[in-house]
Amino acid sequence: MDGRLIAQEIKDDIAETIRTGGAEVGFARPGLAVLQVGDSPQSQAYIHNLRTACTEVGIKSFASQLPETATLQAIIQALRTFNGDESVHGIVVQLPLPKKIRPETVLQEISLEKDVDGLHPLNLAKLALDDFQPSFVPCTSRACLELLTRYKFQVERRKVVVIGCSNVVGLPTALLLQRHNATVTIVDKHTPKPAEIARTADILVAATGNANLVRRNWIKPGAVVIDIGMNQVKDPSSEEGFRFVGDVCYEEAEKVATAITPVPGGVGPITIAMVLSNTLLAAQRRDHAKRKPL
Numbered sequence: 001m002d003g004r005l006i007a008q009e010i011k012d013d014i015a016e017t018i019r020t021g022g023a024e025v026g027f028a029r030p031g032l033a034v035l036q037v038g039d040s041p042q043s044q045a046y047i048h049n050l051r052t053a054c055t056e057v058g059i060k061s062f063a064s065q066l067p068e069t070a071t072l073q074a075i076i077q078a079l080r081t082f083n084g085d086e087s088v089h090g091i092v093v094q095l096p097l098p099k100k101i102r103p104e105t106v107l108q109e110i111s112l113e114k115d116v117d118g119l120h121p122l123n124l125a126k127l128a129l130d131d132f133q134p135s136f137v138p139c140t141s142r143a144c145l146e147l148l149t150r151y152k153f154q155v156e157r158r159k160v161v162v163i164g165c166s167n168v169v170g171l172p173t174a175l176l177l178q179r180h181n182a183t184v185t186i187v188d189k190h191t192p193k194p195a196e197i198a199r200t201a202d203i204l205v206a207a208t209g210n211a212n213l214v215r216r217n218w219i220k221p222g223a224v225v226i227d228i229g230m231n232q233v234k235d236p237s238s239e240e241g242f243r244f245v246g247d248v249c250y251e252e253a254e255k256v257a258t259a260i261t262p263v264p265g266g267v268g269p270i271t272i273a274m275v276l277s278n279t280l281l282a283a284q285r286r287d288h289a290k291r292k293p294l
Helices: 003-020 041-057 072-083 103-107 123-129 139-150 170-180 194-198 268-293
Strands: 031-037 058-068 088-093 159-163 184-189 203-206 224-227 231-234 242-245
Touching: 003 041, 003 088, 003 139, 003 184, 003 268, 031 041, 031 072, 031 268, 041 058, 058 072, 058 231, 072 170, 088 103, 088 242, 088 268, 123 170, 139 170, 139 224, 139 268, 159 194, 170 184, 170 203, 184 231
Parallel strands: 031 058, 031 088, 159 184, 159 203, 203 224
Antiparallel strands: 231 242
């Protein structure tokens, strides 16, 4: 499954909407702010790609990078500055944060109308409740659904196994697919016989952060495999000395799966496109609110 191709289609649509100054966007050029704490290679690569994509579609991007040693107060202050900036429509906190900082404490400081990553605790809670709609759907989870939809893989009444239950990826992905009437099972590090459970899946989603964890014997023949993992491994043949691989052993999985996302080039590019899409939506909503008569 080619995530880059789908992402480009989405970005082309966003760029056209911004370029033509659609009625809902008005004259407000969308703006996206990214807050990074530390300088991990994975985070640097993602933020570089995100800001490059912003430039491609016509979204202004702002960045604040704090050192690994930054205090919680400094992080919150940076967020509050973005919250109060009228030129910023969306805010992304790059995860993971340093271990001493609880992500939930930081994410809850983002204004709900600017939470374009969909990770504010209230947005995640609404995702879990049938009668509520989150302001924004988490972008990685939305990217998974976008892949399945565009490749015309049925989700409703399908057996889905999500490996990994983080609040950032695994859990919201399970909740989103359940909202689309899939039967979802979550496997985590405490689950006995994970490979046996994974083999029951029509759609297998891997989101653990463990390189090549999922092997051929974890995959039911004919299953669709979505690999969300992005893991840095040593590679002496690479100029950088490392390369990125997923949670699924691609070479083994492609022999049994109907379709599989590559790493890189699968979920990642679409996740970035979803951030841009949500940022445009945030700008449209604000413009609509300003135009609404009192």
